[in-house]
Amino acid sequence: MSELFPMIAQSAISRRRGKVLIGPVDLTLEGHGITIVIGPNGAGKTSLLRMLHGIARLNEGSIVWACDQEEARQRQAFVFQSPVMLRRSVRDNLAYPLRLIGETRAEAGKLAEGMAEKVGLTYALSRPATVLSGGERQKLALGRALIRSPDVLFLDEPCASLDGPAMRDVETILKNAANDGTRLIMSTHDMGQARRLATEVLFLLGGKIHEQGDAAQFFEQPKTAMANAFLNGDIVE
Amino acid sequence: MADIWDGLSQAWLLLIGLDPDLVEIILRSLHVTLTALVIASAIALPLGALLAVRRFRIRRLTIAVLNALMGLPPVVVGLIVYICLSRSGPFGVFGLLFTPTAMTIAQVIIIVPLIASIAHQALRELWSDYHDLLISLNTTHFQRMMALLWDGRRALLTASLAGFGRAIGEVGAIMVVGGNIDHHTRVLTTAIALETGKGDFALALALGFVLIGMAIAVNLTIHWLTQTEQEGRW
Numbered sequence: 001m002s003e004l005f006p007m008i009a010q011s012a013i014s015r016r017r018g019k020v021l022i023g024p025v026d027l028t029l030e031g032h033g034i035t036i037v038i039g040p041n042g043a044g045k046t047s048l049l050r051m052l053h054g055i056a057r058l059n060e061g062s063i064v065w066a067c068d069q070e071e072a073r074q075r076q077a078f079v080f081q082s083p084v085m086l087r088r089s090v091r092d093n094l095a096y097p098l099r100l101i102g103e104t105r106a107e108a109g110k111l112a113e114g115m116a117e118k119v120g121l122t123y124a125l126s127r128p129a130t131v132l133s134g135g136e137r138q139k140l141a142l143g144r145a146l147i148r149s150p151d152v153l154f155l156d157e158p159c160a161s162l163d164g165p166a167m168r169d170v171e172t173i174l175k176n177a178a179n180d181g182t183r184l185i186m187s188t189h190d191m192g193q194a195r196r197l198a199t200e201v202l203f204l205l206g207g208k209i210h211e212q213g214d215a216a217q218f219f220e221q222p223k224t225a226m227a228n229a230f231l232n233g234d235i236v237e
Numbered sequence: 238m239a240d241i242w243d244g245l246s247q248a249w250l251l252l253i254g255l256d257p258d259l260v261e262i263i264l265r266s267l268h269v270t271l272t273a274l275v276i277a278s279a280i281a282l283p284l285g286a287l288l289a290v291r292r293f294r295i296r297r298l299t300i301a302v303l304n305a306l307m308g309l310p311p312v313v314v315g316l317i318v319y320i321c322l323s324r325s326g327p328f329g330v331f332g333l334l335f336t337p338t339a340m341t342i343a344q345v346i347i348i349v350p351l352i353a354s355i356a357h358q359a360l361r362e363l364w365s366d367y368h369d370l371l372i373s374l375n376t377t378h379f380q381r382m383m384a385l386l387w388d389g390r391r392a393l394l395t396a397s398l399a400g401f402g403r404a405i406g407e408v409g410a411i412m413v414v415g416g417n418i419d420h421h422t423r424v425l426t427t428a429i430a431l432e433t434g435k436g437d438f439a440l441a442l443a444l445g446f447v448l449i450g451m452a453i454a455v456n457l458t459i460h461w462l463t464q465t466e467q468e469g470r471w
Binding site: 053055073074077078080084086087088096097100 | 363366367369370372373374375376380384388389
């Protein structure tokens with residue numbers, strides 16, 4: 001398997017019905033760490049993640065991974081803010097990405113049980129996914145995204161509606177995934193979570209990357225006045 | 238009112254007496270309709286899924302035409318199938334006119350648009366839920382359709398049962414292409430039409446009650462087999 005990184009985005013723009021959602025974006029991502037995408041509402045955090053992953057159409061510019069682009073898509077996963085539950089059991093939800101790439105039902109089921117243990121859902125394996133609580137759903141979505149051991153995992157505010165214990169569980173799963181070598185790119189509104197997890201920060205404003213840099217440096221001494229105002233809790237637009 | 242009571246008691250007598258003619262008609266009705274249902278579902282359900290996941294040039298037109306064809310007049314379908322299957326028609330060489338196969342063909346044509354439209358409505362909702370996830374998982378169109386068909390199977394069951402309901406109660410088209418020939422193409426609905434024409438309302442009603450009971454029994458059996466109402470199921 002060839003190396004996926006660096007990923008280079010050049011003047012990348014995504015539009016919807018003629019309106020620019022995000023861009024132009026010039027960005028280089030290296031293959032390690034946790035990148036946290038922050039910014040006010042409507043800054044384009046979700047659109048950036050969707051464009052990088054390929055769910056949102058790239059209308060202008062380019063996004064190039066270091067390996068074959070089709071292979072790059074296969075080695076990525078995405079966790080949505082509102083987790084999408086297939087109308088199946090937890091086991092079948094976890095096994096689904098494996099079944100798509102040709103794993104046998106038995107093998108996929110076995111790996112699904114292993115992943116359920118990792119994300120703390122062993123007790124719910126036979127339950128329909130649609131009856132899970134918000135925290136359980138997000139854990140299931142994480143497990144399903146991680147089961148193919150992706151090189152890159154995009155997460156769109158995965159803890160947006162979770163309570164404290166559920167958020168702690170999710171963060172533990174994310175840290176373990178990062179330690180296992182998965183590159184995480186995640187948006188969040190929660191500055192505490194950003195400080196806890198980030199090794200790199202992308203600060204978005206008005207659909208563009210306003211500031212990018214090392215997390216410790218960004219939180220201590222942001223380079224721009226807007227980023228400073230945002231961190232101080234001021235309204236920025 | 239007396240006719241209704243007569244009909245009910247006669248239906249009961251026919252059933253407990255296992256009248257051979259009645260049993261033959263019931264079995265033929267089931268054979269023709271269930272065969273049509275299986276064939277129509279095999280065409281219409283994937284078509285509904287395809288219309289939900291694929292965007293192509295004439296998609297909207299196809300959906301509009303399917304919706305319009307839900308109200309297809311059965312007699313017209315019967316007439317067209319009759320012309321196609323008659324000796325001088327394009328498929329006359331197969332000798333299918335006035336056979337149960339011809340009746341099945343007519344029923345398939347009548348219920349495909351109905352099942353496909355209801356299936357499309359149900360799967361469109363599901364597709365809006367699944368869209369981002371299945372795109373993210375880099376699935377093929379075929380895999381997306383399969384996911385929708387499997388996860389939407391209970392809604393699709395309703396679509397198929399609607400098709401069954403329309404087919405089992407159909408009389409116009411199968412009268413035209415089947416001919417209502419005794420011991421050959423006579424089914425419950427054509428027998429009811431015949432007895433009504435003869436003025437034997439009690440027997441016609443009896444056959445009607447049998448038809449209603451059979452439709453309910455088939456629906457209950459399918460629900461029971463697929464366990465739609467069990468707790469925790471979808």
